[in-house]
Amino acid sequence: MAILPILEIPDPILRDISAPVAPDDASLPQLIADMFETMYDAPGIGLAAIQIGVAKRVMVIDLQEEQDEDEKPIRQPRVFINPVISEPSEEVSAYNEGCLSIPEYYAEVIRPASVRAQWTDETGATHDERIDGMLATCVQHEMDHLNGVLFTDHLSKLKRDMALKKVLKGQRLRR
Template identity: 40%
Template sequence: MALLKIARMGHPVLLGRATPVQDPTSPAIRQLIEDMIETMEDASGAGLAAPQVHIPLRLFIYTVPEARSSEGDPPRAADALINPVLTPIGDEIAVRTEGCLSIPGWRGAVPRHARVRYEGLDRHGEPVSGEATGFLALVLQHENDHLDGILYPMRMTDLRLLGFEQEMARYGLGVGS
């Protein structure tokens, strides 16, 4: 396994639409998933999309750490979602503070759907689907955006709530993080 270099905001790989994974069970994809999990864990992240590691494929990994879990949104070990499709459930929007491994040190308040349905393939290439709320819904939407060339500041409606993580914590400017 290997740590992968994470692309930072400004790199063109983060702005394009990723292409579907043709063979989700190939050894190269399995190795990529393992390397991405190791990279995400090393960077203390909760998600990482393939474009963030300079590979423009429709694949991301995610986790729900114990500290971010809640009732109805239990902890989850790291897993992958390959060729994902996300569909909002209802009209409820939640505004929560997000960070991104491609925008280190920054956080911003982002409106997201409170509930989403997800479909795709897991890390073994098996079909998976379900509904997500809470932190999991946020992570899935954030990572799925990376597959379409969207970074979280592009979703923000109030740029006054974008800032350095340390400053926002110092002055209590986070929202529902």
């Protein structure tokens, strides 16, 4: 396993549309392991392969159920290969989203409160579920990445510009 660099805006690779993954893709186990290690190190709750420069339709999510302050969160890793979302609910939810590719910037995004999701996991099992709550928000956020969309694209131009300025300033300070 390896902790890989996470691409940050304005890297143009983040706008690439990810390609479907073949069922016999031998690189998947290593990619998935590296994605989880990278996500946990960041720390984050979701990561799309494109965020580490791999244009494959793979995303990992772990909402990490909270525990008491003295205990580590309970990990619940989930892998989504070639995910498809459909049937968005009319009901919406607002969540103050952040992104590992847009560090230290958060903004309220309104998304459908639930969606139908279909995907294959790392074992090859297929899933077809109606999901809601935080998982639905996270799946939609990561799915956007697979389609070259960032959460800031759901914001006004002014807020998008503010996010870019903040990230660029942070990048200059880290150099």
